[in-house]
Amino acid sequence: MESILIIDDDESFGETLEIFLTDMGCRILRANSGKVGLDIIEKEHPDLVITDYKMPNLNGLQVLKRIKEIDVKIQVIMLTAFEDMDSTIKAMQLGAYDYVEKLELERIKAITKRALESKKLSERLVIAISEDSSDYQLENSLVGSTKAMKEIYKKIGKISSTKVSVLVQGESGTGKELITKIIHYTGITQDQPFIAVNCTALSESLLESELFGHVKGAFTGAIRDKKGKFELAEEGTIFLDEISEISPNLQVKLLRVLQEREFERVGGEISIPMKARVVSASNKNLSELVKMGKFREDLFYRLKVFTIEIPPLRERKEDIPKLVVHFLKKINKELHKNVWKIPYEVMEILQTHDWVGNVRELENTLLQAVVLAKGDVMEKEYILLKHDEFVQNETVNKANLSLADIEKTHIMLVLEEVNWDKQVASKILGIAKTTLYNKIEAYGLIEKK
Ligand SMILES: Nc1ncnc2c1ncn2[C@@H]1O[C@H](COP(=O)(O)OP(=O)(O)OP(=O)(O)O)[C@@H](O)[C@H]1O
Numbered sequence: 116m117e118s119i120l121i122i123d124d125d126e127s128f129g130e131t132l133e134i135f136l137t138d139m140g141c142r143i144l145r146a147n148s149g150k151v152g153l154d155i156i157e158k159e160h161p162d163l164v165i166t167d168y169k170m171p172n173l174n175g176l177q178v179l180k181r182i183k184e185i186d187v188k189i190q191v192i193m194l195t196a197f198e199d200m201d202s203t204i205k206a207m208q209l210g211a212y213d214y215v216e217k218l219e220l221e222r223i224k225a226i227t228k229r230a231l232e233s234k235k236l237s238e239r240l241v242i243a244i245s246e247d248s249s250d251y252q253l254e255n256s257l258v259g260s261t262k263a264m265k266e267i268y269k270k271i272g273k274i275s276s277t278k279v280s281v282l283v284q285g286e287s288g289t290g291k292e293l294i295t296k297i298i299h300y301t302g303i304t305q306d307q308p309f310i311a312v313n314c315t316a317l318s319e320s321l322l323e324s325e326l327f328g329h330v331k332g333a334f335t336g337a338i339r340d341k342k343g344k345f346e347l348a349e350e351g352t353i354f355l356d357e358i359s360e361i362s363p364n365l366q367v368k369l370l371r372v373l374q375e376r377e378f379e380r381v382g383g384e385i386s387i388p389m390k391a392r393v394v395s396a397s398n399k400n401l402s403e404l405v406k407m408g409k410f411r412e413d414l415f416y417r418l419k420v421f422t423i424e425i426p427p428l429r430e431r432k433e434d435i436p437k438l439v440v441h442f443l444k445k446i447n448k449e450l451h452k453n454v455w456k457i458p459y460e461v462m463e464i465l466q467t468h469d470w471v472g473n474v475r476e477l478e479n480t481l482l483q484a485v486v487l488a489k490g491d492v493m494e495k496e497y498i499l500l501k502h503d504e505f506v507q508n509e510t511v512n513k514a515n516l517s518l519a520d521i522e523k524t525h526i527m528l529v530l531e532e533v534n535w536d537k538q539v540a541s542k543i544l545g546i547a548k549t550t551l552y553n554k555i556e557a558y559g560l561i562e563k564k
Pocket residue numbers: 256257258259285286287288289290291292293294398438441474475478
C-alpha cells in the first residue's frame with residue numbers, strides 16, 4: 116500500500132485533507148511540524164509528502180530540501196495559502212513535484228494521484244541514461260552490435276582503405292548516407308572533399324551539368340565555366356544518392372566515367388581525370404531494375420565492386436535499445452532537454468514496433484517524444500507511432516478533407532506543440548526548413564499569441 120504523509124501546523128486542515136484523501140486507498144500519516152514530519156520520513160520513507168509551506172521553525176522549503184537529501188525518490192507537493200512566485204520557483208528547483216493552493220482540495224487530490232503514478236513509473240525504469248555525453252561521439256557514429264551490423268563494420272574497414280566503387284543498398288532511413296560518410300571520414304579520403312549528389316532532385320540536363328560541370332556558352336544560362344561534382348570531389352568521395360533514378364542517357368555517360376576514369380565538362384573538350392571514390396546508394400533493388408531492363412547491367416557491375424546491404428531495422432530489433440540511448444543523448448543535447456529515463460513498457464513498445472521508416476523514423480519519433488516530454492521520463496503518451504495516427508484519423512470522418520487540408524492542420528498542430536520553433540518542427544515533419552517556411556506562407560499560418 117502506498118503511503119502519504121501530510122505535514123501541516125494547522126491540524127484541522129491536516130485532518131480535513133486526510134479525510135478527503137481516504138478514498139485513494141493509501142496509508143495516511145500526519146505530522147504537525149516540519150521536525151516531526153522529518154522524523155517520520157526517516158523511519159517510514161513514505162511515497163509522497165504533502166507539506167504546508169508556511170510553518171513556524173522549519174518552513175516547507177527547508178523540509179523539502181531535507182526530504183530530497185533523505186530520499187530523492189519521495190515526491191513532494193507543496194501547499195500554500197497564497198500564490199508566491201519566488202517560493203514556487205524555488206520549490207520546483209528543489210525538486211517539488213508541484214505547488215498547489217491550499218484550499219483547492221480537488222486539485223490537491225488530482226495532483227496527488229498523478230505524483231504517485233509518476234513515482235511508480237520512475238521505479239520501473241530500465242535505463243537512466245548517463246547524462247555525460249561529452250566524450251561521446253554523437254555525429255557520424257554508427258550504432259548497432261547485431262551480426263549484420265558487425266559485418267557492415269568489417270566491410271567499411273576494408274572499403275575505406277581503398278577507392279573501389281561501392282553500392283549501398285537498403286530501405287529508406289536505414290543509414291545509407293551515414294555509412295557512406297563513415298567510409299569517407301575513416302579512410303584514406305578523410306582529408307579530401309565529400310560531395311553528395313541527389314540524382315532525383317534535378318532534371319536530366321541539370322544533373323548532367325551538376326555532375327560534370329559545363330563550359331561558358333554550353334547552353335543558355337551557362338554564363339561562365341563551372342566545375343561539376345566529379346571535379347569538386349577531387350580525390351575524395353562522390354556520393355550518388357538514389358542512383359536508380361538516373362536516365363538511360365546519363366547511365367551511359369556515367370558508365371564511361373567509371374570505365375575511362377575521365378570525363379569532359381558539358382560543351383567542353385578537355386578531358387579531366389576522375390580521381391574520386393564513387394559510392395552510390397539506392398533504396399530500390401538495382402538487380403531487379405536490371406532484370407526489368409530499367410538499369411544498365413554493365414553500369415550496375417561497375418558501381419557494385421563492393422556492396423553493402425543494410426537490413427531494415429525490423430530485422431535487427433536487438434539494436435533498438437542502443438539506438439534509443441544514442442538518439443536521446445543527441446536529441447537532449449540539441450534541444451537542451453533532460454529526458455533520460457525510459458520505462459520498461461516504453462522500451463518494449465519501441466523495440467517491438469516495425470519501423471517501416473527504419474532508423475530515421477525511430478529518431479524522429481524520439482525527437483517528437485522529447486519535445487513533448489514535460490519531466491525527465493519518456494512517458495508512453497509521448498510516443499506517437501505511425502499506426503496510431505492512422506487509427507486516430509479513422510475515428511474522425513475526414514473523408515471530405517483534401518490532402519492540403521490535412522497537411523495544413525498537421526503543420527499547425529506541430530508548430531503549436533513546439534512553440535513555433537521551426538527548426539524542431541521541420542525535423543518532426545521530416546521536411547527542410549525552407550519547405551516549412553514556404554508552406555507556412557502558402558497556407559497563411561499565423562502564430563497565435
Ligand atoms: N546505425 C545507425 N546508428 C546511428 N544512427 C543511424 C544509424 N542508421 C541511421 N542512422 C541515422 O538515421 C538517419 C537516417 O539515416 P540516413 O540518412 O543515412 O538514411 P538513408 O538510408 O540515406 O535514407 P534515405 O533512403 O531516406 O535517404 C540519420 O539521422 C542517421 O544519422
